[in-house]
Amino acid sequence: MIKQLTVFLTNEKGRLAAACRVLADAGINLRSLNVADTADFGVARIICDNPDDALQALQHAGYRAAITDVVAVCVPDVLGGLADLLAFMDTLDVNIEYGYCFVNGGGNAIDILKVDGGADVEERLIEAGYVCPKAEDVYNF
Amino acid sequence: MFFQEEFETMPREQLRELQLLRMRDTFKRCYDNVDFYKKAFNGAGVVPEDLKSLDDLRKFPFTVKQDMRDAYPYKLFAVPMDKVARIHASSGTTGQATVVGHTAGDLARWGECFARGIRMADLGPGTVMQVAYGYGLFTGGLGAHVGGEVAGCCVIPASSGNTKRQIQMIKDMGVELLACTPSYALLIADSAIEMGYDPAVDFKLKAGIFGAEPSSDGMRREIAQKLGIRYCDVYGLSEIMGPGVAMECGHGEGLHFAEDHFYPEIIDPDTLEPLPDGEWGELVITTLTRECTPLVRYRTRDISRIIAQPCSCGRTHRRIDRIIGRTDDMLIIRGVNVFPSQIEQVIAEVPGIATQYQITVGTRGSLDYVELAVEMAPDFVFDEIRQLEGLKKKLAAELKSNLQIAVDIRIVEPHTIERSEGKAKRVIDLRKNTGTIRGIGK
Structure with missing residues (x-):
């Protein structure tokens, strides 16, 4: 099993960019990004080089984020x-x-x-x- | 524990005699000293002497919020200015401010009313009490403050805001009693948890006296659990006095109405006829001992009912049930009457949804729509879209079956819904013809 970073985002202009900026600022490098979107929200699923640090950075910035086993x-x-x-x-x-x-x-x-x-x-x-x-x-x- | 046992447990017959005596005195002072009442009584064809029994109260005219606005600033005062010790006023954001004056005696009795509630929570001398209501023209801060002092507590006048400092003081100063709005109590609890505390274990808090806005069972439970405290409800309104008009003893449901100082009635807001005990309607209050701004049959616009059954705590004062809403908070959505508190109740019963919410009402074409923004609970698993869609469907179905309204649900990111340090703004009404919240009240 590997750890996928999962982020809940409101489907609004700039939300994904803002979340990615948080990760970049925390020194997190993304391997893969998949966004499942609905009319009002999206779920970003991310494989990155350090999922635990990434989770902390996002939660600290106020995002609803979690680690999912895949x-x-x-x-x-x-x-x-x-x-x-x-x-x-x-x-x-x-x-x-x-x-x-x-x-x-x-x-x-x-x-x-x-x-x-x-x-x-x-x-x-x-x-x-x-x-x-x-x-x-x-x-x- | 009682604060004024003689009055709090006075036999009903004796209490009714006292109420009649005090009500007659109030009516006479109103009629003799306040032009507004003289005209209103004359208009209704009554004089104070017509009050021969408490049942005669129904012959007397109501007083409404607009009367208080029209009387701005001092026209309802029944005493000369040299007897007025303090002024409180409403914010006036929805119209002319309403000004309420207090004599030294009024302030002393207010303190006693609130102190009764502190004793109901089994607290008093030796208790460190933090008041996180706003201080100022709003009656919450100073009302709780004086109540704490009269009860013998050591009072920290923290006022509202600066939540991290509030938490630090609660911890460092061994605060056992917190007084603030329920939404601020929840913000304090959540912030403390975010700071890494377990408030139920790390703090000495024993009880909270929370009021000035309605809160659902779910929200009460959440606050009590997170802070590890006994939740005590307090009712009051600035027009009548401030917090302390009715307080929760914790032995039975509802709040003991300070019947030696205030006389409650429940009326049908449409017919204006008094309703029997137990029936829901608009709470109407007549003050019995207020000197500066006595009020006759003041229509509070708060919806409650009177619980007349004796309470196991020994107090004889009848209880009012928790306020379920205000006549002017009531939303009329496609012809269905809905109180925000009812929506909150449903939210609290659906696992996976956090307690914060915001309701937006608007018009699409000629039809009203309701959009409800909620946050998911911190432990909700959300990586699959169907889990989130399922959560929305469940909440929508519950709202539909409980309240008969169709609601568009939007799950939003944490902290999108404004946390309030005072009264939470739960409803936004965008319907053009109203501008504010539509209601049946005046």
Whole structure:
């Protein structure tokens, strides 16, 4: 499991920029950003180099922020890579709440998945031959 | 613990005799010394001598807020200026200020009324009391202050504001009794927690006397829990005196009305007819011992009911229930009557929602809409959109089923909703034809 930084933002001009500024000022480097938006609010999900410090910085600045445990899986950056992974997840009988990916051109992508109801998902992925990178490796991808 | 046992536990029959005696005296002083009352009594075809029993009170005319505004500044005073010891006044933000004068005797009795409430909380000599109501023309600060002194407490006149310093003093000075508005008590509690304290453990606080604005059960519970105290409600209004008109003993529901100094009635605000004990309506107060600004049948616009059942604490004074709203706070939304306190009550019952809220009422096309801004509770898990949407739906459904109103819910970031150091502004009405809060009161 890796730590995702989750931030609640009102859907108003400048809120995401302000939150990112807080993180920049705290010396936090972002690896990935995913925003789920609705008409009146959004939830920013962030992978960064130091989630604990990032959480503190945001909370100190008055943001509603939290750490969420998510699963990271390495997937070859080839056609059908994600589709194969999700097909396998289907067989585990767990529900994927949300997910997003990031690639750096090195031949592999990292898929981040929030999985509902499977504490042992990571183990089962590894058993099936998938590579679940270490937290530090994802934070410093 | 009693402060004036003889009066607080006076047998009902004897109390009613005392009330009649004092009411007659008040009416005579009003009629003889205040032009307004002479004209009003004459207009209603009554003279003070027509008050032969307490039931005759209904023959006498009401006094309303506008009468007090029209009397600005001194026209309702029933004593010459050399007998006036202090002036309090409303802010006047919604019209001409209302001025209320107090003689030395009025101030002494006010102190006694408030001191009764401090004894109800089993506190008194030896208690360090911090008054975090605003001091000044507003009656909260000085009212609680004098009450604390009369009860024998050591009083810290902190006034409102500078919350961190308030918390520091509560801690360093071993404060056991806090007096302020409920919304400020919550702000103090939350700020102390943010500063890293557990107020329930780290502070010596035992009780809080909170008033000047309505608060729901949920908010009471939250304040009592966070501060680790007994919550004591106080009722009062500047026109009548200030805080101390009625105070909560903690033995039963409601607040003991200081019936030896004030006579309560509940009326139907539409027909203006008195209602039997137990029924909800507008609280009307006649002062029995006020010298400078006596008031006859003053319409408070506060909605309550009288609880006449004897209280296990031994006090014979009837109780009023917690104020559920004001006739002029009442929102009429698509024809449905709603009090902000009712919305607050619903919010408090939905887990995951914090107690702060703000209601905005506006018009879209020809229809009213209500938008309710709330914050999620600190422990609510929010990384999935459906959790947040679920929270909104749950609150909307509760509001719909409890109050029959459709409300647009907006979850906002923490600290978006203004925390108040005085009275919290909970309702914003944008409907053009009113400008302020729509209501049935005058």
